[in-house]
Amino acid sequence: MLDWDKLRIFHAVAEAGSFTAAGSRLNSSQSAVSRQIKALEENLDVALFTRHARGLVLTTEGQALYSATSDVSQRLDETTQRLLESRGQPVGPLRITTMVTFGAVWLTNHLNDFVSQYPELEVKLILDDEELDLASGQADVAIRLHAPGQADLIQRPLTSFQNHIYASPQYLDRRGTPVHVSDLDNHDLIVFGQSESVTIKSLSWLLNIGDTGYQRKPILEVNNIYGIMQATEASIGLAVLPDYLVDGRKTLVRVLPEIQGPAIDSYFCYPPELRGSKRVAVLRDHLLARIRQESNLL
Secondary structure, X not given: OOOHHHHHHHHHHHHHOOXXXXXXXXXXXXXXXXXXXXXXXXXXXXXXXXXXXXXXXEOHHHHHHHHHHHHHHHHHHHXXXXXXXXXXXXXXXXXXXXXXXXXXXXXXXXXXXXXHHOOOEEEEEEEOOOOOXXXXXXXXXXXXXXXXXXXXXXXXXXXXXXXXXXXXHHHHHHHOOOOOHHHHHHOOEEEEXXXXXXXXXXXXXXXXXXXXXXXXXXXXXXXXXXXXXXXXXXXOOEEEEEHHHXXXXXXXXXXXXXXXXXXXXXXXXXXXXXXXXXXXXXXXXXXXXXXXXXHHXX
């Protein structure tokens, strides 16, 4: 039977990369940590680390053991959080991930009173246009702007976001305001560059709408939603933008307002291990309440 205390120390060393750094984390001396690792290696009759001047590197056997201790550590953390939450208010880390521009513009605005309402939560917002893997523990909750492809994730629809064509007043003064879809054939268009994002692809309809037979070509391609808005504000051309990004900005006006693209559906997602977590539940309920409140104001 392996000594869990030695495994706990091994896990700390593997993460820290040195005996000294692990000792600081564990409030122990470098020599004490080294002795525990040596004893564990003798017990298993394998080398767990290769010693280098720059630090410690896991051997193949060490990597296998680290994978096992990581799984145990994650389960212990989850169990500890559930036990703490069972006493009352949600407590502990809550890592939320979503796309960069959406998170910076929309989600942060919807967290302003959440963080003050739950001071015991350690909220961390991870903005990344690449989707983090919730199943591997990279984040606790994801706000996705499309239906998640991972079948094992628990998902709850949040709301739908509309998108329209926008331009700056200065651009319209210079080039005129389109009245019909066919007028887009004679305008400068800003579109999304190449992207694997399902959300971004859904906003790429400006070049094809109307099917006039004219092959529209963009004057500018940008692979970031916020960058497209900045280019539109700079009067470079017309662009499709989600309404949540433009809302309240006086620098842009809606063009051909009767035309809108496919709605962007958003989803609140989390792994099944966090089913019943108060941390997840209070965030979900908070966002849904804010969305309902905003809908009633329309």
